[in-house]
Amino acid sequence: MAFDIDMIKAVYSNMAERVNVARGVVGKPLTLAEKILYAHLWDGNAEKAFVRGKDYVDFAPDRIACQDATAQMALLQFMQAGKPKVAVPTTVHCDHLIQAKNGASADLKSANTTSAEVFDFLESVSNKYGIGFWKPGAGIIHQVVLENYAFPGGMMIGTDSHTVNAGGLGMVAIGVGGADAVDVMAGMAWELKFPKLIGVKLTGTISGWTAPKDVILKVAEILTAKGGTGAIVEYFGPGALSLSCTGKGTICNMGAEIGATTSTFGYDDAMERYLRATDRADIADAANKVKEHLTGDAEVYANPEDYFDELIEINLSELTPLLNGPFTPDLSTKVGVDMNKKATENDWPIAVEWGLIGSCTNSSYEDLSRASSIAQQAIDKGIKMKSELGINPGSEQVRYTAERDGILGIFENLDAKIFTNACGPCIGQWARYSDPKNAPKNSIVHSFNRNFAKRADGNPNTHAFVASPEITAAIAISGRLDFNPMTDKLINKNGEEVMFDEPTGWELPPKGFEVKDAGFLAPDEDGSGVEVKVSPDSERLQLLEPFTPIKDESLIGSKLLIKAFGKCTTDHISMAGPWLRFRGHLDNISNNCLIGAVNAFGKKTNFVKNQLTGEFGGVPDTARAYKAAGVRSIVVGDHNYGEGSSREHAAMEPRHLGVAAVIVKSFARIHETNLKKQGMLGLTFANESDYDLIQEDDTFNFIDISEFTPDKQLTIEVVHADGSKDVILVNHTYNDAQIEWYREGSALNVIKMENAG
Numbered sequence: 001m002a003f004d005i006d007m008i009k010a011v012y013s014n015m016a017e018r019v020n021v022a023r024g025v026v027g028k029p030l031t032l033a034e035k036i037l038y039a040h041l042w043d044g045n046a047e048k049a050f051v052r053g054k055d056y057v058d059f060a061p062d063r064i065a066c067q068d069a070t071a072q073m074a075l076l077q078f079m080q081a082g083k084p085k086v087a088v089p090t091t092v093h094c095d096h097l098i099q100a101k102n103g104a105s106a107d108l109k110s111a112n113t114t115s116a117e118v119f120d121f122l123e124s125v126s127n128k129y130g131i132g133f134w135k136p137g138a139g140i141i142h143q144v145v146l147e148n149y150a151f152p153g154g155m156m157i158g159t160d161s162h163t164v165n166a167g168g169l170g171m172v173a174i175g176v177g178g179a180d181a182v183d184v185m186a187g188m189a190w191e192l193k194f195p196k197l198i199g200v201k202l203t204g205t206i207s208g209w210t211a212p213k214d215v216i217l218k219v220a221e222i223l224t225a226k227g228g229t230g231a232i233v234e235y236f237g238p239g240a241l242s243l244s245c246t247g248k249g250t251i252c253n254m255g256a257e258i259g260a261t262t263s264t265f266g267y268d269d270a271m272e273r274y275l276r277a278t279d280r281a282d283i284a285d286a287a288n289k290v291k292e293h294l295t296g297d298a299e300v301y302a303n304p305e306d307y308f309d310e311l312i313e314i315n316l317s318e319l320t321p322l323l324n325g326p327f328t329p330d331l332s333t334k335v336g337v338d339m340n341k342k343a344t345e346n347d348w349p350i351a352v353e354w355g356l357i358g359s360c361t362n363s364s365y366e367d368l369s370r371a372s373s374i375a376q377q378a379i380d381k382g383i384k385m386k387s388e389l390g391i392n393p394g395s396e397q398v399r400y401t402a403e404r405d406g407i408l409g410i411f412e413n414l415d416a417k418i419f420t421n422a423c424g425p426c427i428g429q430w431a432r433y434s435d436p437k438n439a440p441k442n443s444i445v446h447s448f449n450r451n452f453a454k455r456a457d458g459n460p461n462t463h464a465f466v467a468s469p470e471i472t473a474a475i476a477i478s479g480r481l482d483f484n485p486m487t488d489k490l491i492n493k494n495g496e497e498v499m500f501d502e503p504t505g506w507e508l509p510p511k512g513f514e515v516k517d518a519g520f521l522a523p524d525e526d527g528s529g530v531e532v533k534v535s536p537d538s539e540r541l542q543l544l545e546p547f548t549p550i551k552d553e554s555l556i557g558s559k560l561l562i563k564a565f566g567k568c569t570t571d572h573i574s575m576a577g578p579w580l581r582f583r584g585h586l587d588n589i590s591n592n593c594l595i596g597a598v599n600a601f602g603k604k605t606n607f608v609k610n611q612l613t614g615e616f617g618g619v620p621d622t623a624r625a626y627k628a629a630g631v632r633s634i635v636v637g638d639h640n641y642g643e644g645s646s647r648e649h650a651a652m653e654p655r656h657l658g659v660a661a662v663i664v665k666s667f668a669r670i671h672e673t674n675l676k677k678q679g680m681l682g683l684t685f686a687n688e689s690d691y692d693l694i695q696e697d698d699t700f701n702f703i704d705i706s707e708f709t710p711d712k713q714l715t716i717e718v719v720h721a722d723g724s725k726d727v728i729l730v731n732h733t734y735n736d737a738q739i740e741w742y743r744e745g746s747a748l749n750v751i752k753m754e755n756a757g
């Protein structure tokens, strides 16, 4: 399991020179984000200053982490690249495929049966290619990474949007699609548009009921779900020093919910304490020697307005607990009367049916201990639990230690369900209802990061609100969405009025972390003899066939498949929940393609017109019909299309079903890159209002696709049913290499050609 201290020392030994060279080239003091980026250039020392938000830059990440759902497709792709071993330290974490139902041991047993084929595949392919394997039940990827692999000043990528969590330990950690991870596993550079930089200056001190979660809930309110797009958020200032390392992880984790490339904090005492507590004193010692390079230059933090593209200031002493939601993580409401008013106005159910504590966002020892202090008060003060409570510890190390220290016992005394150390309800793996589609309207509160409709339980009528673990515990106990634990009284079993005291807890376990079996399997030194099995009859795994290039002539006469209306996240494009089981089988999972997107015509989901027959049907079936007829199809979308997760399935599925182009008002970064990797066209309307021109029976003629070059708009003739035409311009962000991916059919096809050559 051990982190690679030699690799980390090598990063640090280059750091001083690379940072100094970069400072000279850039010509001014550097932020932390710039230091890490410039220290990880693929070509070594910086030779020029990169233009933020414009230049594509090749990087050399130090690590890769994959979760079980995305790892399947990533590793199936890696197997195609013809390499004996991964080129960069990589780990696979089995956390997404475990359903929460009856409690940890029964649920884990059940997952080990139902997903045995997938876990066996991941274990064998990891063993073969030199990848560390974390078994089901070992923990949630980002908590395990924070505990074992993250290090200050490092750069990592992961096939999950919340890879950004590792910013809590001073990394630049970025969620990518499996195809990007495959590039790096195959020993190639990883390309990223040099991000813009948003500074968040934290002053004051966090205390009382306010938690690190409230910092990011506040940032989400300020920046909104797309405000961080294309930017790294760097937190600094005296307030940052009052936050624990795992608290910083929480803040960085939900940077994904504002669309940020990643978020990070400078190395400080809290990080050092965390490194030492998690048995990594040698990293702390090594980091201490290069401390000045693991945080932004003093001049930057003294005059941040001169160095960041955008600056926010938050006084932690004035911050109060927030509840964000429902259905979007950036809709903030203060707990208590504000929530009562908003809930009444909007008809949000006041009664709270479930409180859920866990997910990679808030499942640390500190989180559980603070929430348990509220649970203990409920027991001590005779307060009856009004909702149900579910807990997902972040890792086996956290679980074992929390059990040893009596924390889990406190929750159990309140009849809480302790679920597996896994994602569970956070990713729709929650057997809450037998028929979620027809389940009643209700409210839940959780300490997770995402709260899109249907995300947790598949019920479109569940109003999910995001809060800190301590507020989640208090609200769940009270059973009311508008409960304010700072001012409101509850009636206990003796009929007395009682109030909660402020939560208390431990940043780190006073008796140290402990674990018997963390759940890690190291790979064989020589995996060449290991056999990777994929049954040809499997429903869940399918070896890949390379995509064939999209021919220019096929883009004359292409048909509209769907014009997505409003929010279209990766959950709408490639739904999670029950579909997760098909993550490794492209043809089968393509049956969920865009079934959650609302068609602008008729405002229904999964109901689109087949222009060839005039009949209406589901999106996947209609796409397959176009494909069978040799007709390319087109998807049109609104703003921030593809926000949400990093899953490349959201690009591979439409590609597999014959979609040639996705034309939208704006993209979420990872999804746009994923479309490029799969050899498709990801385009944006030059005039946003052209979205309104698109009609249900439209045919698209890409009249200058043969001249597809960087920085040049493309022209599309849109032919309507009555024969009238609109000629529209679309923008793109493809560089030369990405245009080659498109021309060769996919990025993987280019890697293969290069390996062969």
Ligand code: SF4
Pocket (backbone or CB within 6 Å): 095, 096, 140, 141, 142, 160, 162, 359, 360, 361, 422, 423, 426, 427, 448, 449
């Ligand atoms: Fe798992 Fe939820 Fe975290 Fe994703 S956001 S890694 S599903 S816990």
